[in-house]
Amino acid sequence: MAEIEPIADQVTSYFYALLFLRHPDLRELFPAAMNTQRDRLFKALLTAATHADDPATLTTYLTHLGRGHRKYGTRPEHYPAVGEALIGALTRYAAAVWGPRTEAAWVAAYTTISQIMIDAATEDELRSPAWWQAEVVAHEMRTPDIAVVTVRPDQPYPFLAGQYTSLETPWWPRVWRHYSFASAPRSDGLLSFHVKAVPAGWVSNALVHRARPGDVIRLGPPAGSMTVDHNSDNGLLCLGGGTGIAPIKALVEDVARHGRRRTVDVFYGARENDGLYDIETMLRLRQSHPWLSVRPVLDDAPGGLPSGGLPDAIREHGPWHTHDAYLSGPPGMIRRGVEALVGVGIPTHRIRHDSLEELAGATT
Numbered sequence: 437m438a439e440i441e442p443i444a445d446q447v448t449s450y451f452y453a454l455l456f457l458r459h460p461d462l463r464e465l466f467p468a469a470m471n472t473q474r475d476r477l478f479k480a481l482l483t484a485a486t487h488a489d490d491p492a493t494l495t496t497y498l499t500h501l502g503r504g505h506r507k508y509g510t511r512p513e514h515y516p517a518v519g520e521a522l523i524g525a526l527t528r529y530a531a532a533v534w535g536p537r538t539e540a541a542w543v544a545a546y547t548t549i550s551q552i553m554i555d556a557a558t559e560d561e562l563r564s565p566a567w568w569q570a571e572v573v574a575h576e577m578r579t580p581d582i583a584v585v586t587v588r589p590d591q592p593y594p595f596l597a598g599q600y601t602s603l604e605t606p607w608w609p610r611v612w613r614h615y616s617f618a619s620a621p622r623s624d625g626l627l628s629f630h631v632k633a634v635p636a637g638w639v640s641n642a643l644v645h646r647a648r649p650g651d652v653i654r655l656g657p658p659a660g661s662m663t664v665d666h667n668s669d670n671g672l673l674c675l676g677g678g679t680g681i682a683p684i685k686a687l688v689e690d691v692a693r694h695g696r697r698r699t700v701d702v703f704y705g706a707r708e709n710d711g712l713y714d715i716e717t718m719l720r721l722r723q724s725h726p727w728l729s730v731r732p733v734l735d736d737a738p739g740g741l742p743s744g745g746l747p748d749a750i751r752e753h754g755p756w757h758t759h760d761a762y763l764s765g766p767p768g769m770i771r772r773g774v775e776a777l778v779g780v781g782i783p784t785h786r787i788r789h790d791s792l793e794e795l796a797g798a799t800t
């Protein structure tokens with residue numbers, strides 16, 4: 437991995453060239469533009485390699501990956517084709533360290549990886565569809581570039597508050613992006629997402645500026661472990677930045693529904709006022725729940741004073757060392773937020789957020 441990391445782009449381009457040359461029929465399983473896909477393959481390999489000596493984490497990761505591949509139409513017989521192209525690319529680009537032992541190790545690793553993914557997909561077939569179709573039933577513009585999109589899945593969609601899904605629009609076939617659920621599971625089965633149209637973001641722009649009631653999108657399975665541990669009495673300290681407030685709102689609803697009195701402190705960060713597009717919902721929740729506090733944090737505070745953002749805001753309050761922490765927002769905010777939370781005494785095992793690899797590219 438160290439050998440190929442600096443030239444990951446070339447290796448993955450060569451890998452896909454080999455794959456499609458030898459198996460042209462596989463091309464149609466992938467999106468027209470392959471740039472994000474190339475990154476994803478390498479990140480998946482890197483994640484698998486990083487956890488090679490930690491079977492429990494590796495198995496959890498690959499199980500999700502295997503299930504998640506069902507929506508792409510991946511079949512067991514595709515795995516050997518991918519393995520051969522991978523070994524072909526490594527043989528060429530890791531030439532300096534490549535030899536019979538390295539090759540045998542990679543073949544063994546790939547065989548294990550693919551078997552875990554295939555088994556997970558086979559088992560998942562017994563209980564879940566490969567994907568869900570969902571009809572847009574409401575589309576509400578909150579700012580010129582943020583929409584709340586509500587959909588009705590064609591069959592029950594079980595998930596937990598704080599999780600996210602992958603979503604494909606009819607306008608960009610086979611381009612899937614991640615979005616967090618903006619509500620806890622609802623009795624009417626509807627699902628909502630907060631979507632911000634970002635520059636060059638195909639899926640986000642389509643969802644914000646093109647999607648209308650009646651359009652049908654596809655959803656993959658739910659994923660993510662940013663969920664509430666209902667066996668604990670710890671308070672919840674939640675940091676939501678921009679549209680990252682969506683899963684935080686879901687967590688608040690989840691705590692409310694469980695009826696156990698736990699304090700929940702929400703810090704809602706935004707660069708400017710527009711970014712607080714959901715503050716009224718949060719304040720309404722606060723009115724009905726005395727255990728909830730909501731603090732908006734603007735980067736530029738009124739009066740022109742620049743603020744230290746969410747990390748500084750949590751340092752100014754507290755103490756937090758008996759709280760569980762939840763972060764949702766841009767990767768930079770999560771990195772700095774985790775530093776601040778560790779700094780105020782919350783151990784890392786009580787800090788939850790989605791994987792930064794999954795978030796990268798999440799909103800495009």
Ligand SMILES: NC(=O)C1=CN([C@@H]2O[C@H](COP(=O)(O)OP(=O)(O)OC[C@H]3O[C@@H](n4cnc5c(N)ncnc54)[C@H](O)[C@@H]3O)[C@@H](O)[C@H]2O)C=CC1
Pocket residue numbers: 600615616632676677678679680681682683704705706707711733735745746763764765766767768769770772773789790795798799
């Ligand atoms: N489950 C999750 O973690 C979710 C994450 N998101 C992510 O949230 C982001 C939302 O985008 P926008 O609304 O445009 O957010 P934004 O870029 O306007 O920032 C929102 C907040 O994060 C803070 N922030 C941004 N970069 C920071 C950094 N490097 N250090 C410290 N604070 C920082 C800002 O000060 C602001 O308070 C997207 O990247 C999206 O992928 C959105 C929904 C769910």
